[in-house]
Amino acid sequence: MREKVKEALEKIRPFLQRDGGDVELVDVDDNGVVKVKLRGACGG
Structure with a gap:
């Protein structure tokens, strides 16, 4: 699951x-909950 999330983030990162x-x-927990941190202009 974690690898699929990483792949999806790489697609939107640019x-x-x-x-x-x-x-x-x-983090990606055992229930499939994904936690991300937005940085820069996206931080707010």
Whole structure:
């Protein structure tokens, strides 16, 4: 599951970076809950 989430984030990362932001994968728990940290322009 974690690898699939990473792949999905890599697909959207260029769009976020284009606007001055980024995304970091924090955790994927056993229930499939994904936690990310938005950075830069996306942080708010």
